[in-house]
Amino acid sequence: MLSGSKFDRITNEWGSKWRTPTLAQFTELINNTTQSVITYNGIKGLLFTSNKNKKTLFMPFAGHRDYYNGKYTEWERGTHGYYWAGDAFIAASMRDMGYMEIWQNSDKARARAVKPGYDIYEYELSIRAVTSSSGQTT
Numbered sequence: 001m002l003s004g005s006k007f008d009r010i011t012n013e014w015g016s017k018w019r020t021p022t023l024a025q026f027t028e029l030i031n032n033t034t035q036s037v038i039t040y041n042g043i044k045g046l047l048f049t050s051n052k053n054k055k056t057l058f059m060p061f062a063g064h065r066d067y068y069n070g071k072y073t074e075w076e077r078g079t080h081g082y083y084w085a086g087d088a089f090i091a092a093s094m095r096d097m098g099y100m101e102i103w104q105n106s107d108k109a110r111a112r113a114v115k116p117g118y119d120i121y122e123y124e125l126s127i128r129a130v131t132s133s134s135g136q137t138t
Contacts, residue, residue, distance in 0.1 A: 003086025
């Protein structure tokens with residue numbers, strides 16, 4: 001587990017109250033919210049609305065970058081979003097990290113928490129930092 005540890009980039013840069021969310025937290029977000037595709041300030045993405053308190057969280061379809069043919073290339077911006085989770089599945093390695101994927105399929109919003117079965121270490125995904133200061137969950 002990297003979330004909140006000395007290996008968590010968010011914790012290191014923003015302080016001990018901040019960290020990268022875990023796959024369990026992404027799963028909780030998906031299971032306890034209604035997702036809808038919206039455009040917010042000209043940016044398309046998913047709006048997660050809490051089933052409990054109706055609070056919302058917007059996550060854009062930011063795509064990802066992949067090292068391809070000797071350079072980083074952007075993929076799927078505007079149609080998919082990929083967000084790192086703070087879980088590593090190979091001891092002492094960041095070669096197999098968990099992530100959340102969001103996308104639109106026809107007119108339906110889709111989201112899933114993923115424990116990958118392949119190396120994605122060369123991908124550049126977004127990070128959606130979370131804080132423990134509020135103590136609130138979805």
